[in-house]
Amino acid sequence: MSEEKVGSVAYVRKEIVKDLPPPPSTTGVIGWLRTNLFSSFGNIILTAIALYIVYSLASLVYEFAFANAIWEGTEGKDCRVPDAGACWPYIANRFNFFIYGFYPSEEYWRPNLVFAIGAVLLVALATPKIPGKMISGILFLFVFPVVTFFLLYGAGFTGLAEVPTEKWGGLMLTLVVATTGIVASFPLGVLLALGRRSNMPLVRSVCVVFIELWRGVPLITVLFMASVMLPLFLPAGTNFDKLVRALVGVTLFTAAYTAEVVRGGLQAIPKGQYEAADALGLNYVKATSLIILPQALKMVIPGIVNNSIGLFKDTTLVSIVGLFDLLGAVKAGTTTSTWSAPTVPVTGFFFAAIVFWIFTFTMSRYSQYMEKRLDTGHKN
Amino acid sequence: MSADNVSSDSVPPASQDAPAKASLFYDPKARAIFYQVALLVAVVWFGSYIWGNLTDNMARQNIRTGFAFLNNISGFDINFHLIDYSRSSTFWQALQVGFLNTLLVSAIGIVLATIWGFTLGIARLSSNWVIARLATAYVETLRNIPLLLQMFFWYFGVLALLPNVKQSIPLPLDIFFNKRGLFFPGPVFSEGFGIVWIALAVAIIASVIVFKWAHKRQDETGVRPPAGLISIAMIVLLPAVAWIATGQSLTFDLPQLKGFNFKGGLHIPPELIAVLWALVLYTATFIAEIVRAGILAVPRGQSEAAQALGLKETDRLNLVVIPQAMRVIVPPLTSQYLNLTKNSSLAVAVGFPDLVSVFMGTTLNQTGQAVEVVLITMLIYLSLSLITSAFMNWFNARIALTER
Numbered sequence: 001m002s003e004e005k006v007g008s009v010a011y012v013r014k015e016i017v018k019d020l021p022p023p024p025s026t027t028g029v030i031g032w033l034r035t036n037l038f039s040s041f042g043n044i045i046l047t048a049i050a051l052y053i054v055y056s057l058a059s060l061v062y063e064f065a066f067a068n069a070i071w072e073g074t075e076g077k078d079c080r081v082p083d084a085g086a087c088w089p090y091i092a093n094r095f096n097f098f099i100y101g102f103y104p105s106e107e108y109w110r111p112n113l114v115f116a117i118g119a120v121l122l123v124a125l126a127t128p129k130i131p132g133k134m135i136s137g138i139l140f141l142f143v144f145p146v147v148t149f150f151l152l153y154g155a156g157f158t159g160l161a162e163v164p165t166e167k168w169g170g171l172m173l174t175l176v177v178a179t180t181g182i183v184a185s186f187p188l189g190v191l192l193a194l195g196r197r198s199n200m201p202l203v204r205s206v207c208v209v210f211i212e213l214w215r216g217v218p219l220i221t222v223l224f225m226a227s228v229m230l231p232l233f234l235p236a237g238t239n240f241d242k243l244v245r246a247l248v249g250v251t252l253f254t255a256a257y258t259a260e261v262v263r264g265g266l267q268a269i270p271k272g273q274y275e276a277a278d279a280l281g282l283n284y285v286k287a288t289s290l291i292i293l294p295q296a297l298k299m300v301i302p303g304i305v306n307n308s309i310g311l312f313k314d315t316t317l318v319s320i321v322g323l324f325d326l327l328g329a330v331k332a333g334t335t336t337s338t339w340s341a342p343t344v345p346v347t348g349f350f351f352a353a354i355v356f357w358i359f360t361f362t363m364s365r366y367s368q369y370m371e372k373r374l375d376t377g378h379k380n
Numbered sequence: 381m382s383a384d385n386v387s388s389d390s391v392p393p394a395s396q397d398a399p400a401k402a403s404l405f406y407d408p409k410a411r412a413i414f415y416q417v418a419l420l421v422a423v424v425w426f427g428s429y430i431w432g433n434l435t436d437n438m439a440r441q442n443i444r445t446g447f448a449f450l451n452n453i454s455g456f457d458i459n460f461h462l463i464d465y466s467r468s469s470t471f472w473q474a475l476q477v478g479f480l481n482t483l484l485v486s487a488i489g490i491v492l493a494t495i496w497g498f499t500l501g502i503a504r505l506s507s508n509w510v511i512a513r514l515a516t517a518y519v520e521t522l523r524n525i526p527l528l529l530q531m532f533f534w535y536f537g538v539l540a541l542l543p544n545v546k547q548s549i550p551l552p553l554d555i556f557f558n559k560r561g562l563f564f565p566g567p568v569f570s571e572g573f574g575i576v577w578i579a580l581a582v583a584i585i586a587s588v589i590v591f592k593w594a595h596k597r598q599d600e601t602g603v604r605p606p607a608g609l610i611s612i613a614m615i616v617l618l619p620a621v622a623w624i625a626t627g628q629s630l631t632f633d634l635p636q637l638k639g640f641n642f643k644g645g646l647h648i649p650p651e652l653i654a655v656l657w658a659l660v661l662y663t664a665t666f667i668a669e670i671v672r673a674g675i676l677a678v679p680r681g682q683s684e685a686a687q688a689l690g691l692k693e694t695d696r697l698n699l700v701v702i703p704q705a706m707r708v709i710v711p712p713l714t715s716q717y718l719n720l721t722k723n724s725s726l727a728v729a730v731g732f733p734d735l736v737s738v739f740m741g742t743t744l745n746q747t748g749q750a751v752e753v754v755l756i757t758m759l760i761y762l763s764l765s766l767i768t769s770a771f772m773n774w775f776n777a778r779i780a781l782t783e784r
Contacts, residue, residue: 037509043508053514054510054514202416203415206423215765218723220728221757224754232433232434232751233434320726320729327528343541346538349533349536350533353525353530356525
């Protein structure tokens with residue numbers, strides 16, 4: 001057959017037919033709705049139920065927080081009206097108490113300065129693009145706590161008015177407890193993790209017992225123990241701050257959890273790294289600090305952040321042993337006679353929940369982001 | 381000690397032909413022993429220092445020691461107790477009441493949180509967009525709010541808004557809901573009811589045997605008898621038959637409003653409702669994440685292979701996906717159960733008389749014997765943790781991959 005013959009036959013196509021567009025029912029908004037919401041009879045019912053739940057929740061929150069909410073007032077009486085929603089004046093009235101506790105108002109610049117320094121250091125530490133991680137790390141872990149203490153507590157050489165820890169409270173106290181817990185427990189946790197991986201049976205068993213002891217009991221019992229037993233453990237006459245007692249309890253408790261996270265990182269390091277360090281003739285301290293830990297700690301950043309989220313939420317427990325953290329401050333306010341109204345507690349806890357949620361959700365997003373960034377794709 | 385060894389070892393010149401023996405200072409074994417002895421000395425010194433201070437302080441403050449206080453009369457009331465308890469009971473009985481309450485909250489909490497968590501986890505993977513998003517939003521919200529805050533929210537916030545006893549909210553089946561909690565009909569077991577329990581026990585034992593038989597039969601012939609259906613039928617029918625045969629010996633005691641409170645029926649105090657509600661809603665978010673991760677960890681090829689073999693949708697899930705997902709799910713699930721048990725101690729904050737509230741709270745205040753009380757409480761939680769993890773390890777070993 002020759003070329004001309006094919007070309008001359010009228011019914012033979014010379015070019016490829018263009019793809020037909022997909023049927024309109026499978027594309028665009030309608031197609032998306034059909035596949036994702038109404039693909040079967042059961043699915044239609046599920047969608048209806050889910051939409052109903054969303055609608056009722058949304059209207060509940062809207063009515064509580066906006067439509068029926070009380071926006072103006074000076075005391076609980078103003079919120080004591082039938083079918084009242086949120087009592088926002090309570091939050092506005094007590095806002096400073098929720099943030100600073102009993103901290104004297106003319107000294108608010110000190111906690112504010114601490115917040116600012118902490119925020120700057122955290123951003124420098126957490127953003128991968130900013131160089132100088134070593135410096136910001138040292139500043140955050142060693143310098144910042146000292147500066148914070150002298151700024152908040154005052155007295156001594158600082159020339160600032162002394163503010164005893166009984167006056168600390170609110171979100172400020174929550175952040176102090178959480179940060180101290182994370183920062184102070186970190187070195188202890190790393191040591192415990194290394195100890196648990198040690199070849200020396202006695203070192204290993206001491207570490208295992210320590211870790212499992214703290215992990216096996218609830219934080220609240222640790223806090224109770226710290227507040228009633230720590231004073232008995234020290235020589236008679238040692239005056240012991242309530243906040244410091246709670247901090248000791250929180251630190252020991254968190255260290256056990258940090259140790260387990262770090263141990264995960266140590267175990268994930270290939271044996272070759274240990275052997276290479278040995279082959280180079282490095283001793284234990286050098287091998288650990290120069291070869292093993294830098295790799296292991298980088299790997300466990302998401303785990304540490306998750307731990308921090310847990311600790312941040314757990315700081316609320318200090319309100320049970322008589323400290324006024326954010327939750328304690330909110331709760332204390334609801335029981336005062338000036339602000340006794342039915343919806344005041346709900347409003348207060350709603351507000352506190354939003355504040356806590358913003359912090360923890362940010363941390364969890366950061367942890368997920370780091371997980372993705374550190375996942376270099378060659379696991380195992 | 382080691383310094384002496386170094387100097388004495390390094391002085392005599394080692395002979396050329398004998399292998400040079402490293403000084404003790406550089407001998408890893410000697411170093412290991414030295415470090416461990418040093419640690420032991422430090423631990424013992426620290427322990428004795430604390431012990432010394434402790435006994436000193438306690439003697440100074442006239443704090444009694446020993447566990448004899450457990451036999452003293454407690455003198456306080458506990459508003460929710462599963463065993464007999466009154467003001468004239470001993471601290472030992474108070475401890476038992478608190479412990480049982482903790483067990484009760486943990487057990488109910490674990491069951492409900494597992495059901496709700498699995499539902500949420502599967503919902504997050506749903507092909508239905510609204511359901512998946514709704515479940516995600518739920519998990520991301522409740523997981524990130526402190527549990528104690530949630531308990532306060534439900535107890536001081538929401539439950540306090542409920543009406544008084546007189547204006548109780550009536551629910552179907554003679555259930556009433558008000559500020560004082562939930563009142564519902566309680567079953568009254570008459571004398572002949574024991575036989576129904578026996579029938580139930582027989583049915584359960586028979587189901588276990590049926591499962592074993594079904595397993596064996598499948599191994600031998602490849603046919604799968606419907607063991608699940610048979611056992612459900614037995615567990616429902618046998619007690620029902622026994623119940624009818626004994627002449628309906630089960631009646632209900634209905635709650636009735638008398639004066640200022642409900643009389644009769646069963647009563648769940650608002651503290652228990654708040655604690656359970658918060659514990660379940662909170663822990664379920666973590667279980668949901670575990671379940672989701674477990675199901676996603678089963679390779680897609682497994683599902684596709686099951687489909688290629690022509691398995692039904694339910695068989696694909698029950699025989700291929702879930703057994704493999706369970707291997708990933710069980711270990712973290714264990715730690716969530718432990719967390720729930722430990723978190724039930726937050727009940728102290730809303731006044732539910734759990735172990736911490738009864739013992740570390742009231743008993744500690746009454747007796748002042750902090751050391752003994754804290755020790756006992758911590759030991760109880762520690763042993764609960766160890767027992768749970770031992771059981772879950774056993775379970776995990778059972779369902780783990782058997783390599784041939």
